[in-house]
Amino acid sequence: MTEVSTRRNRSAAAPSKTSAGNQEVIPAVRAFNVVVNRVERISSNFRRITFGGACLSDFGVQGSTLDLRIKVMIPPANGECADLGALMDGEGSGWYQQWLSLEPSERGDMRTYTVRDSRCDQETPELDVDFVMHFDAAGNGGPASQWAAAAEPGDRVWLIGPNIHAASCSTAGAYGGIEWRPGLAQNVLLAGDETAVPAISAILESLPKDIKGHAFLEVPHGSDCQDIQTRSGVGISWLVRGGRPHGELLDAAVRQAVRVPGWVSLAAPFRVSLGSDTPSGQALAAAAGRAGGPERAAGPEPEDIDVDKTILWETPQLLDAAALDGSLNPDKPSGALPFYAWIAGEAAVVRGLRRYLVRDVGIDRKQVAFMGYWRQGKAEG
Template sequence: MSAVPPYLFFRPRVVRTERLSPTLLRVVFGGEELAAVVSGGRDQRFKLFLPQPGQSTPVLPEPLGLDWYADWRALDPAVRGIMRTYTIREARREPAEVDVDFALHGDLGPASRWAQLARPGDEVALLAPVATDNGGVDFQPPKGTDWVLLTADETALPAVAGILEWLPTGTPVKAWIEVAHPDDRIPLATKADADITWLIRGTSPTVLDTLTAATLPEGTPYAWLAGEATTIRALRRHLLHTRTYPRPTITFTGYWRRGSTEDDLLTAEA
């Protein structure tokens, strides 16, 4: 008997949208099939496929097999569904819904444009987890971690929210989150002992400057860094070479790269 793959494709529709802040928009996807989605929580990622302008549904290869990625790459880029990576903010079964929070950047990207125009009934496709142990959760503090360090911008804010909700009661946390607008400082529920510093882009010091000047706790850290790729690399270098943190104690992910789209990065792979 063949094992069930940890991710499956779904074709849900938009149920509703909710503006969380000037920059953050929550889109709720629904459909009975979404009852099979199982999130590992924290920074659980999945693939979202959006229709091209003028299409009512994203175009995907048929059939959708194990080689879906190669088959999708082989389609005309002007026709195939627009693929982006996002965080599952919450998955529910009654009703079967998945919440996804979008960081809006005007017309700078197709996902931002789509989210701002999303209406109930709009169809998308998801490649989403159907097993808790699915390889799509990067926040994995090792045994013996004494405290947690988080840095993020608004693109990683949904993941930070999930991490803070997941952390055990009393876990010491130092977090720096850079956002575009003061009203982007949304409430973050947690049982952890979290010291959260919000930075407003353009008026506050940068995350790197703030972290460089910070006095950090003693003990064994676990650092999770996410956001713009160039910034994340600089933060990681600081922790590795100035703070001398061991490499296994740092998880870093570039959620986006200044001056490039995910499509640009795919083109560079070709």
């Protein structure tokens, strides 16, 4: 059977709807009761679980999934979660409070993951989620790691994700669970730890050939370095942590790639210089303009965020090209900002890079997405 013949037409409206007056509204998010089809250990610290089920024909967004986030509802000890489908039916966002009101033995745990790959437009819809296996020296891990380690084909679980039939899922850029929004930037920086590897991998696989820049991925072990295919000109560097502190190598790599400038011209959001040991780093340097202008040493001090109390999540979308002054960068169409950075991982590490890039280097906050995926020593609430 050819690829064309295995693809489903997913443009038809979904049957699940809520009423708003006389108008039927398709919810942007819904629950999917899926089955584990396959489990694969892809490295020392990554376990790929492939989920399937006919309901997944309604899952996703139009276009690439990029860094699409979903909720995985980890079953309680008895192995049976509450019926999320009934809980979410017609209730909009109120399902979450209803879920919280359930007994812990009934609701289980909710964790956020990135879709590594989606094949939900095929006759047998599937999607892959890569789980990072977090265990201490005694073999103790959180609910998600424990579940993923024991998962077998045939196990059932609930996922919460985008309904492809909803208007807000008509494009990847319109759905709130996707943060990769580089605008017209041709030079990009991606940086993250092992929890960001699935998202960065999916983004790199989607980039067109004219995008340049660099991606830095810090992982615990050498076997965690994966073969990522990309048509783009983005270089990829794997940083093997070993026994070093979490984020140390990632922080150093970003600071080496984007150094504090002697000045920042108004002709470009920032100016960078690269170390000779940074492959493909010249693409980032090329993102800075060369015209003269008033100089400044750094950008404003970003708002301080207590990552032990607040989630660090700052993902402003780039200004639309039509809203920019074309004289800012005459070499770019419509004056489009030339650079975009996407940084995710342990919250304290991300906070340090946020301060460095915004304050010390002077990069406009509209050009960087900062996401604290997790906080060391703290479970997702």
